[in-house]
Amino acid sequence: MHFSKTLATAATFAMTAYAGFPVASVSFLSWEKCDVGHPAFGEPKFSADVSATPVTCDKTTVNRDWSIDNYSFRAHMDTKDTFFCHGVTIWNNDGCSGEPVHFLPFHHGPFTEGQCLPDILEPGYVSFKLACHGFP
Template sequence: MHFSKTLTSVAALALGAHAGLPVASVEFQSWESCDVGAPAVGEPKFKTDATATPLTCDKALVNRDWSIDFYSFKAHLDTKDALLCSGVTVWNDDSCSGEPVYFLPFHGEPVAQGQCLPDILDPGYVSFKLECFGHGGPGGPGGH
């Protein structure tokens, strides 16, 4: 499964590099402790990498380890086109559908570190989509 996820991420990066598709790397971070509402800093207990584009929906498994009480998200813009994106929308499912649970804004910066969140996620998955004007994001074709 990990190899397949890596292959999917590499394919998305290659597609983004050749087709002008914005791409961001997303870290889903699991913490034993952090200050809710403050930026999550330090080294998380677990982290899972995913890829976000405006046209795809990548997912990560919610870690249900008994010691995990907090979560956060971190994103890195991987392509030049991604600088026009406003952030990453996060859902608590595997298909980027329904009501989002979190939005991680870039605020014009290439890296966004989200706030420490309490354990608000249901078991299963979180999924990610990059929100970009003109690429399926707000105001674009297929936008929300």
């Protein structure tokens, strides 16, 4: 009981800390098969969720399961200030550095779903940062 109360308090603190700041939830989806260049449908084989901001670099691991042939990304604007953001920049490393491998644009709405990508990611990590006006 004490553990779940601590988690609830931490979640409330996190939401309060982000008030008035651009924040998006990003899902990194791994697929056994989907049509490259088209939206992915159904349930992904694996999914990892992170938060993205314009000043932090959040990451998750690339699943190297032999059955994974494709990847896709989804994002949802968590705060109203995220409407000043163009989208999510994605790197194939753990530090949001170097040349990005993908950009997931927001298309004038709070939710965006990227198209199915081929297995272009190297083992390791994918990292995320919001691309927003007024932030480097």
